[in-house]
Amino acid sequence: MESVLQSVQGFMYPNEVELQWGILIVLYPFTTGLVAGAFILASLERVFNVEAVKPTYRLALLTALAFLLVAPLPLQLHLGHPERSLEMYLTPHTESAMAMFGFVYLWYLMVVLVLEIWLDYRKDIVLMWRDSSGPTRWLYGAMALWSDNISPASLALDDRIGRALTVIGIPSAFLLHGYVGFIFGSVKANPWWSTPLMPIVFLFSAIVSGIAAVMLVYMVTAWWRERAFDMGCLDTVARYLFYAFLIDFSLEMLDLIHRIYEADESFRALDFMVHTRLYTSQVLVQILAGTIVPLGMLGLTQLVQMSEKARRRIYAMAGVLTLIGVFAMRWNVVIGGQLFSKSFLGYTSYKMNFATREGLLPAILLLILPFVILAVLIRLLPPWKVQRRGAGVSG
Amino acid sequence: MSGWLKDKGHLARMAGLFAFGITAFLVFRWVMVPPGFGLYGHYRAGALDDARARPLQYAGRAECEGCHTDIVEARQGSRHARIGCEACHGPLIKHAQAPTEIKPTRPDGRVLCVRCHETNPWKPKGFPQVKVADHSDNGPCTACHKAHAPKIS
Incomplete structure (x- = not known):
């Protein structure tokens, strides 16, 4: 008990000393945020006809799928007994927001992402089916549902349905990530979380992180393939990142100002926490390094004429800092919300283990896994034009 | 097609x-x-x-008090008066059904008392708490306190 109490300062209720939600629960909103953000970037091209971002369209969809496949794993690891998660579908509890997430997830995965990717890639899948042999041929055949009709009329129909799916996908993406913020925002016993702004703030930070992630994935894949960067595309994506970031930053500041002005009974306790235990992760990492610096860098590229090389470097640095900042935001919400006592008279600390079920190691592996899945997806469904035997360039 | x-x-x-x-x-x-x-x-x-x-395990206080009237009397006005009998003695329906054949074992005070009264900073201030090793020199609690009316008068 003495060792447990060493992490406590002031008065804590017994159930508050040890944190129930650790780094895996930080990872979960971060991952779903990347999904929602990547999808919204993809929808820019599809729905709003922003031609400049076309090179990132398919990459954004595949990135969203790779991260969406990994998104529930932190929860499964945290809860244990993954076999019980099926109960969520078999006996749905309609009054529980957490339980209903299973359906939001399934809808988003199957109806929005998989279907949209299938419709968009169908022509390529059929061509790859025709070109390949052996098990690969069988795989592409199965993916094409053994239908090789790629007539202009059928492809036009695919395009129309795909566009409609993207339109449905935008509110679905908002729902997917707004829901994560909603879960925190509706915990009325916790003043650090309980604000109606939480879903909106989560959503916009999700858009920011998704755009930054796709921008970085695009840069890394172009560099890996030794292809020239499409600077028109990069500039446009970076511009959207800047605008989304501005809105996100304004909303977060609005939340902060509202809390300071309202100054309810929790304010002094939370203010003390931000100035002590959360100072590094919130003030230095999230606000300074993860928001103000990348915003300044992106703003600079909008105001000052720069060489391509300088812009590329700035975009890469701003993208990485943005992702770190958004991760820090998730950390500060999830961990910060459990560091103080409901008595407002005490604070505890988060002790992160390394190679345990909820430790740092599984969190690192879960952050790497989407990139492995993305690499497989890219190999299976190349998002760029590929040379085909006898068919020339396609895609 | x-x-x-x-x-x-x-x-x-x-x-x-x-x-x-x-x-x-x-x-x-x-x-x-x-x-x-x-x-x-x-x-x-x-x-x-x-x-x-599922078979019942607990007899309930009323069942105990029907026979153990001396204990009821001893507990009157004591700080342990409102604690259920089986909270300390364990589930005893079998004893209640066959009082002479099945006799419960007496709880070990060194384990039972400590469960509630060992010092713990999370307990309310007014709750009687002691560091047992210092307080009783590891002797039995019942040497000084009666379990059913613990106050030493």
């Missing part, structure tokens, strides 16, 4: 795949969800019968 399905064949196949998936799920659900689920609430109604069928 001909007719109006000519350019929609692949979509029909995908729709069929979805229909198959949903049907398979519904069949799986029908097999897996136990009958009576949701009848009274978000649980299996039969669980109530299962719980009712």
Whole structure:
């Protein structure tokens, strides 16, 4: 008990000393945020006809799928007994927001992402089916549902349905990530979380992180393939990142100002926490390094004429800092919300283990896994034009 | 493929795949969800019968007090007066049903008392707490305190 109490300062209720939600629960909103953000970037091209971002369209969809496949794993690891998660579908509890997430997830995965990717890639899948042999041929055949009709009329129909799916996908993406913020925002016993702004703030930070992630994935894949960067595309994506970031930053500041002005009974306790235990992760990492610096860098590229090389470097640095900042935001919400006592008279600390079920190691592996899945997806469904035997360039 | 399905064949196949998936799920659900689920609430109604069928373990205070009137008297006005008998002595329905054949074992005060009265900063200030090793020099609590009326007068 003495060792447990060493992490406590002031008065804590017994159930508050040890944190129930650790780094895996930080990872979960971060991952779903990347999904929602990547999808919204993809929808820019599809729905709003922003031609400049076309090179990132398919990459954004595949990135969203790779991260969406990994998104529930932190929860499964945290809860244990993954076999019980099926109960969520078999006996749905309609009054529980957490339980209903299973359906939001399934809808988003199957109806929005998989279907949209299938419709968009169908022509390529059929061509790859025709070109390949052996098990690969069988795989592409199965993916094409053994239908090789790629007539202009059928492809036009695919395009129309795909566009409609993207339109449905935008509110679905908002729902997917707004829901994560909603879960925190509706915990009325916790003043650090309980604000109606939480879903909106989560959503916009999700858009920011998704755009930054796709921008970085695009840069890394172009560099890996030794292809020239499409600077028109990069500039446009970076511009959207800047605008989304501005809105996100304004909303977060609005939340902060509202809390300071309202100054309810929790304010002094939370203010003390931000100035002590959360100072590094919130003030230095999230606000300074993860928001103000990348915003300044992106703003600079909008105001000052720069060489391509300088812009590329700035975009890469701003993208990485943005992702770190958004991760820090998730950390500060999830961990910060459990560091103080409901008595407002005490604070505890988060002790992160390394190679345990909820430790740092599984969190690192879960952050790497989407990139492995993305690499497989890219190999299976190349998002760029590929040379085909006898068919020339396609895609 | 001909007719109006000519350019929609692949979509029909995908729709069929979805229909198959949903049907398979519904069949799986029908097999897996136990009958009576949701009848009274978000649980299996039969669980109530299962719980009712389990043998009783606790006799209840009234049952104890029917025989042990001396203890009832000793507890009157004491700070332990409102604690249930079986909270310390354990479940005793078998003893209540056969008082002479089945005799409960006396609880070990060194284990039982410490469970509540060892110093713990999370307990309310007014609750009697001691560091047992210092307080009694590891002697038995019952050397000074009577379990049913612990105050030393």
